[in-house]
Amino acid sequence: KAGVTQTPRYLIKTRGQQVTLSCSPISGHRSVSWYQQTPGQGLQFLFEYFSETQRNKGNFPGRFSGRQFSNSRSEMNVSTLELGDSALYLCASSWGTATNEKLFFGSGTQLSVL
Amino acid sequence: GESVGLHLPTLSVQEGDNSIINCAYSNSASDYFIWYKQESGKGPQFIIDIRSNMDKRQGQRVTVLLNKTVKHLSLQIAATQPGDSAVYFCAEGLQGGKLIFGQGTELSVKP
Numbered sequence: 001k002a003g004v005t006q007t008p009r010y011l012i013k014t015r016g017q018q019v020t021l022s023c024s025p026i027s028g029h030r031s032v033s034w035y036q037q038t039p040g041q042g043l044q045f046l047f048e049y050f051s052e053t054q055r056n057k058g059n060f061p062g063r064f065s066g067r068q069f070s071n072s073r074s075e076m077n078v079s080t081l082e083l084g085d086s087a088l089y090l091c092a093s094s095w096g097t098a099t100n101e102k103l104f105f106g107s108g109t110q111l112s113v114l
Numbered sequence: 115g116e117s118v119g120l121h122l123p124t125l126s127v128q129e130g131d132n133s134i135i136n137c138a139y140s141n142s143a144s145d146y147f148i149w150y151k152q153e154s155g156k157g158p159q160f161i162i163d164i165r166s167n168m169d170k171r172q173g174q175r176v177t178v179l180l181n182k183t184v185k186h187l188s189l190q191i192a193a194t195q196p197g198d199s200a201v202y203f204c205a206e207g208l209q210g211g212k213l214i215f216g217q218g219t220e221l222s223v224k225p
Contacts, residue, residue: 004157033212043158043203043215056212090157100146100165100207105157 002027004106006091012112018079021109023091025072031055031096032074033103034066037088046089049074050096078111086113126222133194135219137187137204146207149178149189152218153200161189161202191221199223 005024013019025032033056034046045058049068066076072093078085088110092103127133139147145166150158164171164178164187171178177190187204201220205213 035215042217043205045212045214048212058212092157100213102148102160102163103213104160105150107155107157 004091004093004104006089006106006109008109009107010110010112012114013081014114015081015083017081018077019081019111020075020077021089021091021111023074023076023093023106025074025091025093026104029093029095029104030072031094032068032072033092033094034074034076035090035092036060037090037108038086043090046076081113083113086111123217124220124222126224127194129194129196129223129225131194133189133191133198133221133223135189135191135202135204135221137189137216139185139187139204139206141206141208141214142182142185144206144208147178147180147187148205148207148213149176149187150203150205150215151198151200152203158203194221194223196223196225 007022031050033048035043037043046060047066048056052068063079068074088108090105090108092105094101094103148163149161151161152158162173162176162178164180169180175192179188199222201218203215203218205215207213
């Protein structure tokens with residue numbers, strides 16, 4: 001069974017640009033969560049989607065957005081990039097049927113903003 | 115506020131010894147706790163989880179202990195191996211389903 005797949009693996013952008021990251025969950029999983037990981041802040045929750053609807057949201061500005069498609073694949077978008085957006089962006093999937101359940105993470109997209 | 119913290123940022127152990135990684139959480143309403151291992155260049159990998167109605171759970175070479183009285187969580191790794199070298203994160207599950215992660219402890223295993 002394939003794991004969580006994130007593309008691209010690496011991205012380099014400049015300030016002011018926008019970026020779209022993609023995530024394919026484990027087959028059958030309907031929940032997709034996104035996390036930002038930085039050395040200073042650790043893993044911070046961005047948002048969670050379930051059945052194409054945003055179910056939870058973290059404390060990030062509106063420049064960070066996401067969506068989920070009918071096949072459970074998800075994308076997240078960051079507009080007007082800032083230097084501080086440089087981070088590893090992790091996607092995780094789960095069945096989504098329990099209030100709390102283990103998440104399965106992808107290898108992440110390493111975003112560098114210059 | 116919501117926070118999950120780790121007592122030690124780094125831990126160095128001898129191969130074959132047991133490792134204990136500690137974690138403190140602040141939200142007494144949390145009812146789910148989970149440990150992840152993250153190796154360089156990879157995403158976090160699930161190790162073991164525990165719900166608040168339990169105080170101990172064992173896996174293969176790993177044991178998680180939960181002390182709700184002092185809001186403390188620990189991960190014990192038996193017979194630590196070089197392949198166990200990684201950063202270990204604890205996380206608590208809040209109502210609403212999101213996981214709040216601690217800062218992580220780097221475990222280094224000396225041969």
